[in-house]
Amino acid sequence: MSQRGDYGDRLDDAFWEVNAAASRFISYGCGVSARHLRDRSLRMQFNRELAYYAKRVVEDVYQRRISPEQGLEAIRAEANSLKSQVNRVFTQVGGMAGGASQLLTGIGSCVRSYGTTCAFHGLPLIAHGGNNFYENARGMYEGRTDVVGPVRKKYQDVAKRLGYGEREGNMAYYATDLVLSGRAIGRMVVKKDAWRLFRYLKTDKEIALKQMGRGALFIEGAASTLTLNQLIEEYKK
Missing domain, CATH: 1.10.287 (Helix Hairpins)
Structure with missing residues (x-):
């Protein structure tokens, strides 16, 4: 100035x-x-x-x-608004990246297992990943933070039928999201150089975490941190 x-x-x-x-x-x-x-x-x-x-x-x-007080208030309000928008965009970009990662992991799980693990692992990941991507992409496009996708809406509906509210449905959704992401990186997968004569042995497999690159690990860690923060915020309501 x-x-x-x-x-x-x-x-x-x-x-x-x-x-x-x-x-x-x-x-x-x-x-x-x-x-x-x-x-x-x-x-x-x-x-x-x-x-x-x-x-x-x-x-x-x-x-x-x-007055000087009014001037300070106006500048601080604008600064807070800008910070809020930056945080929203950062959160939604991270949510989109995390959702895409879950979606691709779920599809890969179904393909690699020839559908045998799809029902209890691949499809839930696909559903949560697609929902996370939808909520954050639409929220970014419309400048909103209150978008509720169809999958999270199902959690809310189930919570209401059990006598709870949307808060409990959201908490269940975020908790399940964290479990699915943790299970995805903790599952055992075939090593890249493994060779099979009849069936893969335990020694032919390793934890999926070891096959993830730095970029994928960063995205997964950032997305899980954002989800955990959302779970904590819901708990505090």
């Missing part, structure tokens, strides 16, 4: 507190755009709009159209 020379006749501490808050807001916004906006023109437009907004607030305080 502007230096003190630009506002020489207004040097009270309250005004400069607003000025400093505006500078921090712009700095945070520039960091957000640098991390998340690859398009240079969009990034510049985003930064320019933040700077214009912050400058208008400072000017309003300087011209005494609003």
Whole structure:
């Protein structure tokens, strides 16, 4: 923001507190755009709009159209809104990645087992993965955090029939999601270099975790952490 020379006749501490808050807001916004906006023109437009907004607030305080307290409140509200949007997008991107991972793992489980493990392992993963991807993709497109997919809706309906509420249905959904993800990386799979004469032995298999690359492990860990946080939030309600 502007230096003190630009506002020489207004040097009270309250005004400069607003000025400093505006500078921090712009700095945070520039960091957000640098991390998340690859398009240079969009990034510049985003930064320019933040700077214009912050400058208008400072000017309003300087011209005494609003009080310093109102200026601080306006900047902090906008900063909190931006942080909330960043957190929402981060959560939904992670949810989409985790859902896609579950979906592919479930399909792979059905294919590799020729359908023998589909009913109790592959299909639940496919259902949860598809639902997670749908909820987060639609939420990102519509700018919402309250999208409920058909699978989670089933959990809510069952909870209500048992005399509970949506909260308990959501908790059951998230808990099952964590169990399915844990079972997916903890299951025994055939080693890549295993050779079968008649049937695979125990020594021909290893835990699926060992075959996952760093990227897949990161996605799985991030998605499980987000799901655990959602479960905790539901529990606290």
